[in-house]
Amino acid sequence: MKKYLAVVISITMIAAFAGLAFGHETVEVKNGANINGIVKFKGSLPADETIAIDRNTEVCGKEQKAGKYIVKDDKLRNAVVFIDEPKRGRGIPRGTVVDLSIRDCRIEPHVSIGFVGGKFAFTNNDDILHTLQLKLMLEYQKKTSSRPVKDGATIYNMAFPQKGRKIEKPVIMYHRYCEDTGFIRVTSNSHPWMMGYVFVFDHPYAAVTDENGAFAIDNLLPGEYLLKVWHEGFGWQEKKIRLSEKETTSLEVVYEK
Numbered sequence: 001m002k003k004y005l006a007v008v009i010s011i012t013m014i015a016a017f018a019g020l021a022f023g024h025e026t027v028e029v030k031n032g033a034n035i036n037g038i039v040k041f042k043g044s045l046p047a048d049e050t051i052a053i054d055r056n057t058e059v060c061g062k063e064q065k066a067g068k069y070i071v072k073d074d075k076l077r078n079a080v081v082f083i084d085e086p087k088r089g090r091g092i093p094r095g096t097v098v099d100l101s102i103r104d105c106r107i108e109p110h111v112s113i114g115f116v117g118g119k120f121a122f123t124n125n126d127d128i129l130h131t132l133q134l135k136l137m138l139e140y141q142k143k144t145s146s147r148p149v150k151d152g153a154t155i156y157n158m159a160f161p162q163k164g165r166k167i168e169k170p171v172i173m174y175h176r177y178c179e180d181t182g183f184i185r186v187t188s189n190s191h192p193w194m195m196g197y198v199f200v201f202d203h204p205y206a207a208v209t210d211e212n213g214a215f216a217i218d219n220l221l222p223g224e225y226l227l228k229v230w231h232e233g234f235g236w237q238e239k240k241i242r243l244s245e246k247e248t249t250s251l252e253v254v255y256e257k
Contacts, residue, residue, distance in 0.1 A: 024203040026091040032219035033243035037251035039079040039213045039229060041071050044257060046233065051193045053105070059126050060105035064193065067110050068233045075213030076231065076255065078111040080199050082206035083217065084226040084238070085178070090219050092204055097121050098171065100186065100196060102130050102160065107186050107196035109208075111232065116176055116202045120169045124160035131190040132158050134198070136175065137182030152185060175200040183230075197232065222247075229253050 049066040070077040096118035101108045103125040114120070124130050135152035155175065158167050177183050177199045186196035199206065207215035222245045229237040234255040243249060 024086060025088045027088050027221075029090045029219050029221055031246045032090075033222055033245065034219065034248040035215075035217040035227070035241070035243070035251055036248060037081065037215050037217075037253065039076045039081065039209045039215065039231075039253045039255070040074045041069075041076045041234065041255045041257070042074060043255075045069055045071055046257070053193070055191070056105065056128050059128050060191065064106065066193075066195075067106075070211070072211060072213075075209075075211070076234075077209055077211050077213065078109075079209040079213070079215075079229055079231045079234075079253075080111060080113060080183075080197075080206065081209065081215045081217070081227065081229050081253075082113075082177075082199070082201060083203070083220070084228045086203050086205055086220070086225065089221055090204055092117055092202065094118075096171075098198060099123075100132075100198075102126055102132070102194070105130075105191050105194060107132075107188075107194050110196055111208055112196070112198045113206050113208055114171045114175075114198055114200045115204065116171055116173050116200060118171045120156070120171060120198075122158060122160070122167045122169075124163060124165045127163040129162075129190060130160040130194075131188050132156070132160070132194075133187045133189060135185045135187060137185060138180075151187070152182070155184070171200055173202065176202045199230070227251070231255065 048069050051064045053060045053062050092115045096115045098112050098114035098120045101123045133154050134156040136155050137152040156169050184198040188194040205217050209215050220243055222243055224242050227239045227241050237253055
């Protein structure tokens with residue numbers, strides 16, 4: 001039965017990925033347009049969850065904050081900002097690395113972006129055994145299946161038995177974000193409170209907001225685009241924008257509650 005289910009899931013995934021449009025064409029961009037922006041939150045900030053730790057407390061502590069809501073002077077950290085499916089533009093940066101570190105039983109950074117053709121680099125900085133699973137969420141299954149894969153499909157499953165253990169894995173095309181597949185969740189079955197998020201793109205027009213809520217997306221061709229913003233706690237926003245040659249556009253995206 002398990003083998004049958006695995007075959008069905010694999011066929012479903014292949015069919016879904018075969019239908020995806022890998023449409024970003026690499027061209028030379030001269031006098032490109034730029035976006036400088038800030039993501040803000042206004043309103044009553046939700047309380048960050050406090051997680052009770054039930055194992056390895058000598059390393060992990062007895063409790064941790066989830067780290068979902070990081071706001072300073074209304075500026076929102078860890079929002080993913082990207083151009084939705086640009087058709088043409090500059091190529092993906094080469095040699096990119098998604099550095100994910102385990103420290104004090106947390107995944108750092110909490111939110112990351114990566115690019116097809118790069119690699120993941122994982123490091124255990126704790127003196128205990130850790131495991132990590134990277135799960136692609138397969139959003140399309142919620143619409144097409146009566147029994148969707150609840151926690152997504154595992155694309156990498158790794159063990160880090162001792163401090164200093166490092167593992168590298170490739171970032172490949174089917175990891176990329178699109179509405180059908182969703183983003184990647186980083187989880188741990190040895191320490192189930194550990195959580196991280198990775199968005200993978202097949203184009204360079206993406207960023208994660210810093211501690212000042214700031215982001216920059218550079219060197220786009222003139223034209224109309226759909227800018228999307230995702231945050232773990234506040235969800236999605238989008239803006240239609242029009243960019244002109246050599247123009248630097250300042251944007252402000254505001255979540256309100």
